[in-house]
Amino acid sequence: MLERNPNYIASELRHDRPASAEEGIGRAEFVDFARRHFLPIAACMALGFVAAGLYVASEEPLFTAQTQILIDLKTPALLDSQSREVETSLDTAEVESQMTVLRSEMIANMVIDELGLTGDPEFQGEEPPRLEVLASTLAKAGTELGVLDEKTAETWRDDIIEGVREDAPAAAGDAAVDPESGEPVDERRLALALFQSRLGVSRVSVSYVIQITFNSRDPEKAARIANATAEAYVREQLLSKLNAMEQGNAWLEGRLNELRHKLNTATQAAQSFRARHDYSIPETPEEPPAAAEEAAGAADVPSDDPTLEELEATADTYRKLYGSVLESYTSSMQHKSYPYSLVRVITPASPPFDKSHPKTKIVILFGGLAGLLLGVGLAFGRQTLDGTVRSGRQLRTALGVDCIVEVPRPRSSGKDVRGLATVAVDRGSGFAEAIGRLKTAIRVNAKADGSISIGVASSQRGEDKSVTASNLGLVCVASGYRTLVVDGNPLRGTLSKFLPRPADAGETGPAKPDLGPSSPVSRLHWYDLLPRRFGESAIDWARTSGLKSSWKDLQPPYEVVIVDLPAIEDSIDVLPALPALDFIVILAEWGSTPLDAVGRSVRVADAMGVPLLGVVLTKVQRPDWSRWRMRRHPIR
Numbered sequence: 001m002l003e004r005n006p007n008y009i010a011s012e013l014r015h016d017r018p019a020s021a022e023e024g025i026g027r028a029e030f031v032d033f034a035r036r037h038f039l040p041i042a043a044c045m046a047l048g049f050v051a052a053g054l055y056v057a058s059e060e061p062l063f064t065a066q067t068q069i070l071i072d073l074k075t076p077a078l079l080d081s082q083s084r085e086v087e088t089s090l091d092t093a094e095v096e097s098q099m100t101v102l103r104s105e106m107i108a109n110m111v112i113d114e115l116g117l118t119g120d121p122e123f124q125g126e127e128p129p130r131l132e133v134l135a136s137t138l139a140k141a142g143t144e145l146g147v148l149d150e151k152t153a154e155t156w157r158d159d160i161i162e163g164v165r166e167d168a169p170a171a172a173g174d175a176a177v178d179p180e181s182g183e184p185v186d187e188r189r190l191a192l193a194l195f196q197s198r199l200g201v202s203r204v205s206v207s208y209v210i211q212i213t214f215n216s217r218d219p220e221k222a223a224r225i226a227n228a229t230a231e232a233y234v235r236e237q238l239l240s241k242l243n244a245m246e247q248g249n250a251w252l253e254g255r256l257n258e259l260r261h262k263l264n265t266a267t268q269a270a271q272s273f274r275a276r277h278d279y280s281i282p283e284t285p286e287e288p289p290a291a292a293e294e295a296a297g298a299a300d301v302p303s304d305d306p307t308l309e310e311l312e313a314t315a316d317t318y319r320k321l322y323g324s325v326l327e328s329y330t331s332s333m334q335h336k337s338y339p340y341s342l343v344r345v346i347t348p349a350s351p352p353f354d355k356s357h358p359k360t361k362i363v364i365l366f367g368g369l370a371g372l373l374l375g376v377g378l379a380f381g382r383q384t385l386d387g388t389v390r391s392g393r394q395l396r397t398a399l400g401v402d403c404i405v406e407v408p409r410p411r412s413s414g415k416d417v418r419g420l421a422t423v424a425v426d427r428g429s430g431f432a433e434a435i436g437r438l439k440t441a442i443r444v445n446a447k448a449d450g451s452i453s454i455g456v457a458s459s460q461r462g463e464d465k466s467v468t469a470s471n472l473g474l475v476c477v478a479s480g481y482r483t484l485v486v487d488g489n490p491l492r493g494t495l496s497k498f499l500p501r502p503a504d505a506g507e508t509g510p511a512k513p514d515l516g517p518s519s520p521v522s523r524l525h526w527y528d529l530l531p532r533r534f535g536e537s538a539i540d541w542a543r544t545s546g547l548k549s550s551w552k553d554l555q556p557p558y559e560v561v562i563v564d565l566p567a568i569e570d571s572i573d574v575l576p577a578l579p580a581l582d583f584i585v586i587l588a589e590w591g592s593t594p595l596d597a598v599g600r601s602v603r604v605a606d607a608m609g610v611p612l613l614g615v616v617l618t619k620v621q622r623p624d625w626s627r628w629r630m631r632r633h634p635i636r
Contacts, residue, residue, distance in 0.1 A: 029391050032621070033383065036591075040382075041375030048371020052364045062215045064356035065222035067230045067349035071098060071208040072342050095203060098343075099210060102201045102233055108192055110232040111225060122217055123191040199229065209346065219351035226349035238341040245332055252329040259322040266315035273308050389588045389595050395615055399599050404441050404585065404614035407434040407468065409621060420470035420499060423478075432475075435468070438585075438616060439475045442560070445583060445613060453561040453580065454613070455488070457605075458587040459597040461567050464618045465587055466494035469564040473527035476560045483527040484558040489566040496531035528558070568601045583613040590620040 034041075101107065117123045143149070200213035212229055216222035389395060392403030408430040410422040423432040446452040456469045469485055476483040487495040563581060584605050588598045598615060605612050 029393070032390070033379070035621075037375070037379035037382065041372065041379055044375030044378065045368055045371040048367040048369070048374065049364060050367075051371075052367025055367070056358050056360050056363050059358045060217055061355035062217060062357040063219040063222045063352045063354075064213050064215050065219065065226040065349040065352055066211055066213040066347075067226045067345060068204065068209050068211050068347035069230050069233065069343055070346045071095070071210070072344055073208070095208065095210075099201045099203065101236070102210065102212065102229070103196065103199065105192060105196075107229060107232050107236060108195045108199070110236065111228045112188075112191055112195060114228055114232065115225065117195065117225075118187050118191050120191070122221075123194045124187060125190060125194065195225075212349075214349075215356065219353075223349040223351045227345075230345050230348075234341055234343050234345065237343045241341065249329065249332050252325055252332060255325050256322065256329060259318055259325055263315065263318035263322050266311065266318050269306075270308065270311035270315050273306070273311055277308070387594050387596065388591050389593050389598055389615075389617065390591055392615075392617070394595065395598070398595055399602060401602055401612065402614045404616050405434050405437045406590070406617045406620045407431060407438070407464075409619040410467065419464070419467045420495070421474060422467070423471045423474050431471075435471045435475050438468075439472060439479065441613070442472075442583075442585075443476075443479075443481075446559075447582065451557070451559050451561075453563065453582045455563045455565050455581040455584040455610070456587065457565040457584055457601070458567050458589075459569060459593055459601040460589075463567075463587045463589040463593065465489070465566075466492075466564050468587060468616065468618065469562050470495060470499070473560075473562050476562075477525050477527050481559045482557070483560045483562065484530060485527045486530040486561065486563040488563040492566070493531070495529060495564055499526075499529055527562075568604050569597065581610055584610045585613050586615050587618050588615055590617045592619070 112118060112123075198215040200211075200215075202211050202213075203209070204211055212226055214222050214226040214229065216225065392406065395401050395403050410419050410431040411426055411429060422429070423435050426432060442452060442454055456465050456472070458465050466489070473483050473485040485495065487493055489495075565584075568586075586598065586601050586605065602612060602615075
């Protein structure tokens with residue numbers, strides 16, 4: 001006959017364990033984690049919401065206005081001499097250069113001078129105290145919600161602001177101080193730095209449109225500064241073009257004067273040469289051959305004097321240069337008389353309706369998320385530092401033992417006897433179903449003759465050993481097995497105290513609690529109970545009840561013997577009775593029994609040579625997903 005593996009058989013019968021428990025955290029463990037740490041997580045999340053709300057209420061709101069300008073490359077038709085568009089294009093570097101000009105100190109200084117921002121408190125680093133902002137925000141919220149009337153809210157806000165100003169140091173007239181050097185900061189430099197920090201310049205996609213944004217506490221001021229920045233840039237572009245034209249015109253004018261002088265000189269030279277020489281050919285007699293040869297030889301001698309052709313060619317060249325420069329000068333003067341810019345505003349800025357900073361919804365959401373993460377982190381830390389047993393996976397991972405079944409906490413009932421008959425009073429509960437699965441795991445490991453003796457022990461007191469043993473005995477009796485429950489706890493004797501036997505029952509007999517004829521508990525088929533002898537010490541009980549033959553001597557022979565043992569760590573004197581048992585079951589209270597205590601109990605049982613059937617978790621507070629699935633999808 002093959003040997004049985006009780007751990008394997010017990011693990012096969014644990015239907016309450018989800019299939020994914022070996023792979024990771026199951027749904028039940030996740031729900032249990034959320035339920036146990038719900039309050040700290042919710043408190044941290046609420047704290048995050050409150051902190052985010054206070055930040056939003058105390059932070060000075062900023063409004064962002066935006067305007068758009070276009071770099072137009074089309075020349076006006078009035079100035080296009082050829083009546084066609086000039087086909088030009090800007091590359092990315094040129095557009096970036098224009099954006100750099102927009103961010104430059106030149107544009108900033110133009111706007112600061114135009115709007116007089118040097119004397120603006122906002123551009124001198126002066127910020128209202130957060131308490132004033134918070135008081136104003138709360139007063140406004142109270143008025144909108146109807147909690148405060150306008151007069152009361154205004155009075156309350158003014159009192160807080162006045163108190164803050166009285167307590168604040170008088171530094172209104174003090175100049176700003178550089179935190180690094182400790183020297184006073186020039187108002188101009190400070191206004192320029194704050195202006196550039198709040199100015200935003202960006203390119204819209206790959207177009208020639210540049211977007212300008214500006215942040216300010218006042219929406220009207222934000223729109224005014226954004227429009228002034230765009231206008232200053234357009235004006236700067238126009239002025240720079242006019243300056244370039246003036247410089248070009250001055251150069252063209254000087255060049256014209258120079259060419260005019262040279263043209264006049266060349267023309268006069270040609271006319272003077274023509275006046276000094278007579279190019280007419282008179283009728284003369286035929287010269288002798290010798291004279292003709294002498295004249296021809298004289299003509300071959302080169303001369304350094306310019307000819308008329310050279311003088312006329314030089315004059316004609318200067319005439320063409322003068323005409324070209326004169327045409328350019330005329331075109332430049334026409335452009336100067338009608339100035340135009342390649343940059344124009346296509347979308348002027350308007351005062352924004354909503355603030356851009358702080359983003360209320362985003363800040364509140366981020367605060368809640370941060371609080372949630374903080375709460376989960378604290379809960380995970382508590383879970384990590386918690387050394388108690390909370391899942392079967394924990395037992396398998398840390399100790400290498402199996403969890404037979406997880407028994408929920410029994411529901412209290414006035415009809416019950418200290419929970420000793422819960423399976424009968426509350427038949428459809430999760431407790432009753434768990435005890436039924438424990439009974440199945442025990443019966444599967446019975447010996448060849450169908451009998452089995454099982455000891456119910458625990459690592460510490462108060463882990464429902466007597467409750468589990470009594471309800472297990474009732475389930476075995478209800479299944480038709482002859483069952484004997486032995487009160488093996490000489491120190492407490494819970495079963496012997498609350499389940500007395502009839503007087504004619506002899507040494508063993510069915511327990512008969514006296515609860516009246518109307519009680520459903522009194523009408524149960526109880527198991528036979530072997531009580532402890534009052535006054536008997538633990539050593540005497542171990543000497544008499546620990547013998548292997550003691551279970552066989554009882555008549556009639558029992559198929560199931562359940563021994564209610566005391567806590568192993570508290571009753572070392574009872575341990576000699578353990579070899580009389582076929583198996584032992586160790587109980588551990590969910591969320592209360594330390595994992596180390598369970599490990600010590602497992603090692604003690606192994607040292608005594610009693611096979612360990614497994615560990616039973618008691619008082620488990622976890623939703624029963626199997627019952628929920630049965631209610632949603634009943635078996636047809």
